[in-house]
Amino acid sequence: LEHDLLAHIAAADTLDALEAVRVAALGKAGSVTALMKTLGGMAPDARLVEGPRLNALREVVAGAIAARKGELEAAALDARLATERLDMTLPAPERPTGTIHPISQVFDELAEIFADLGFAVATGPEIEDDWHNFTALNIPESHPARAMHDTFYFPQNAADSDRKMLLRTHTSPVQIRTMMTQAPPIRIIAPGRTYRSDSDATHTPMFHQVEGLVIDRGITLGHLKWTLETFIKAFFEVDDVTLRLRPSYFPFTEPGAEVDVGCSWAGGRLSIGGSESWLEVLGSGMVHPRVIAACGLDPNEWQGFAFGCGIDRLAMLKYGITDLRACFDADLRWLKHFGFRA
Numbered sequence: 020l021e022h023d024l025l026a027h028i029a030a031a032d033t034l035d036a037l038e039a040v041r042v043a044a045l046g047k048a049g050s051v052t053a054l055m056k057t058l059g060g061m062a063p064d065a066r067l068v069e070g071p072r073l074n075a076l077r078e079v080v081a082g083a084i085a086a087r088k089g090e091l092e093a094a095a096l097d098a099r100l101a102t103e104r105l106d107m108t109l110p111a112p113e114r115p116t117g118t119i120h121p122i123s124q125v126f127d128e129l130a131e132i133f134a135d136l137g138f139a140v141a142t143g144p145e146i147e148d149d150w151h152n153f154t155a156l157n158i159p160e161s162h163p164a165r166a167m168h169d170t171f172y173f174p175q176n177a178a179d180s181d182r183k184m185l186l187r188t189h190t191s192p193v194q195i196r197t198m199m200t201q202a203p204p205i206r207i208i209a210p211g212r213t214y215r216s217d218s219d220a221t222h223t224p225m226f227h228q229v230e231g232l233v234i235d236r237g238i239t240l241g242h243l244k245w246t247l248e249t250f251i252k253a254f255f256e257v258d259d260v261t262l263r264l265r266p267s268y269f270p271f272t273e274p275g276a277e278v279d280v281g282c283s284w285a286g287g288r289l290s291i292g293g294s295e296s297w298l299e300v301l302g303s304g305m306v307h308p309r310v311i312a313a314c315g316l317d318p319n320e321w322q323g324f325a326f327g328c329g330i331d332r333l334a335m336l337k338y339g340i341t342d343l344r345a346c347f348d349a350d351l352r353w354l355k356h357f358g359f360r361a
């Protein structure tokens with residue numbers, strides 16, 4: 020029997036098979052257990068001989084099972100380690116990460132540049148009413164400037180007939196909202212989305228502007244020019260820049276000026292500096308006394324300047340973007356190429 024059992028144990032090649040052998044030998048109805056049970060019916064001197072023999076048999080079998088169990092467990096562990104092995108030298112799979120959109124990047128740069136000059140960032144709603152977008156800015160109803168803005172109007176609500184809603188055509192209504200809620204002196208920039216019904220390679224129906232507004236005592240055109248020069252130099256990271264202020268008309272400024280930046284052509288690309296060609300980047304002027312008065316301030320005490328700058332144009336120039344529409348197509352390849360790492 021011992022020989023047979025040891026052969027079965029050696030032949031068991033899984034833990035389950037080994038357990039079956041154990042139950043068949045040492046279990047309640049096992050062959051060794053059955054032999055042990057015969058001891059009780061034996062004569063005392065036979066029991067004296069058979070007892071130690073059977074105990075020894077049981078121990079040999081139990082020992083062999085334990086040893087075989089150890090072998091099988093070690094083999095199972097080896098097999099698991101072989102299949103679950105991690106190769107730490109393999110390159111990790113690349114995780115897709117987003118990028119900062121060039122327009123957002125420009126917003127951040129502007130906020131930083133103007134923070135150094137003491138300007139806070141202000142915001143206003145993109146869905147505006149006609150009073151903030153036009154009337155308070157000295158553009159009354161039927162003024163031709165309204166037609167120039169290609170405004171997107173909302174269908175008019177009869178119950179609210181004197182509050183015509185529209186998508187703001189410029190960031191200038193933030194001038195009004197700021198002057199009506201903050202006591203001067205005021206120094207703010209207001210970056211944000213603006214809308215006009217217009218579309219080609221350099222115009223999209225949604226575009227971006229940054230408004231600047233300073234209201235204080237004794238503000239002059241000189242402050243405006245210095246601020247714009249400082250801003251353009253810091254933004255384009257150049258030591259010198261030529262600005263051309265062209266007299267122009269905005270109903271909310273007096274006087275008003277359009278500002279061009281001097282550029283030159285290098286390697287087929289327009290770059291900042293020189294005066295080979297002029298790129299119009301912003302509108303500006305001294306805030307019209309009527310606008311100051313419309314906001315409840317005394318224009319004899321408070322003066323200021325304002326400017327409104329097309330941000331998309333600045334971003335295109337600084338980062339070599341040729342088609343503005345691609346900026347807002349949400350094409351991942353474009354965003355990867357022109358975007359910034361967070």
Ligand code: PHE
Nearest residue numbers: 189191269302303325326327
């Ligand atoms: N709001 C004007 C525009 O969109 C720009 C501007 C702002 C001009 C402030 C003068 C002063 O064209």
